Amino acid sequence: MYTKTIGVAGEQFFIARAPEEGLNLSLPIGDNLPYDVLVDSGQYIHRVQVKTCAYPKKPNILFS
Numbered sequence: 726m727y728t729k730t731i732g733v734a735g736e737q738f739f740i741a742r743a744p745e746e747g748l749n750l751s752l753p754i755g756d757n758l759p760y761d762v763l764v765d766s767g768q769y770i771h772r773v774q775v776k777t778c779a780y781p782k783k784p785n786i787l788f789s
Contacts, residue, residue: 735777736761 743750743764751763760772 731777732775736775738777739773739775 740750740752740762743762747767749765749767751765753760753763759774761775762773764771764773
């Protein structure tokens with residue numbers, strides 16, 4: 726799988742999962758910004774850059 730495809734898959738996974746955690750999202754148009762998603766927690770708006778690896782050692786999700 727190409728790295729761009731893996732990255733897009735990671736972003737889409739994050740976009741699908743974040744609302745389950747009660748987060749509201751906004752998506753920028755294009756891919757020339759230093760972030761992938763804007764996350765509104767209700768108090769703050771965070772710029773998030775999603776990083777994805779192709780073969781994790783164990784299945785997990787890390788938010789930092």
